[in-house]
Amino acid sequence: MSINAEDIRLRGHRCCAGCAGAIAERLIFNTVGKKAILFGSGVCVGMSSGMANLPKLTLHFSGNGGAGAAGIAAGLEVTGRGDIPVIAMGGDGAVSDISIGQVSACAQRNDNILFFCMDNEAYMNTGVQYSTLTPFGSVTTTTPRGSVEWKKDLPLLVAFHHVPYVATVSPAYPQDLVRKVKKALSIRGYRYIHVLAPCPTGWGYDPAKSIKVAKAAVTTGLFPLYEIEQGKLKFTVEVKEQTPVKNYLELQKRFRLVKDKEVNFIANHIRERLNQLEELSKITI
Secondary structure, eight states: OOOSSSOOOOSSSSSSSTOOOHHHHHHHHHHHHHSSSEEOOOTTTTTTHBBBSSSOOOOGGGGTTTTHHHHHHHHHHHTTTTTTTTTEEEEIIIIIITTTHHHHHHHHHHSSSEEEEEEEEGGGTTTSSSOTTTTOOOSSSSSHHHHHHHSOHHHHHHTTOOOOOEEEEETTTTTHHHHHHHHTSSSOEEEEEEEEEHHHHHSSSSSGHHHHHHHHHTTTSSSHHHHHHHTEEEEEESSSSSSOOOHHHOOOGGGOOHHHHHHHHHHHHHHHHHHHHHHTTTOOO
């Protein structure tokens, strides 16, 4: 795997042991390099704002939809420094819920920023509350009997703003992640990368199994890896043997209330969604 030779991370982070978001952010920052400006925070306790040796500004939750990053990018452009990448980050609650209007506005204007949604599928740093990226069946403190809603398809929502680049990535597939970050850095305009960030604390699994869980999310079809460049969708990781969704659910305590009939319900939903993505890959979005 080829990333920048210089490790720009600062020592340590304030997240839980086994945090897959920390792994993903290491790959992201070392690929981006030092010539960049960071706005926003990543998973949980603003880890990204203290993890990379970059110029940075962090406003928690409500400021993490990209408006601040768009202002920085505009300022760089008018001062002749538009070659400096502006990186924006936010967790799933900040991006999909609190600041979704900012996300949409930045995408609609095609602001020249590279935006990462660090998705651990709930408000993990405030007590594991439901977000609109919480999957069906997942127990949170505000869905104690399990969520009855499907996870919002945020990457496709952004793609239908007709931005130049959208991608999904997982820390279980580092080569795929690094390649997509490099490609996004080579493109001007609004670029959106959705990062799966498994959380051992909120999801309820052994911290040593973060990569196993992240990989299973992909191989079940729950989190397919693809990119949409100039409206053309392409799958980037081929799953040769699909993992039964029950195997994935049983790895995590948050799905402990899911019954067999609901497992079948989820499996059918996965098939339908993958079929929809297959159909989208045949057209220009």
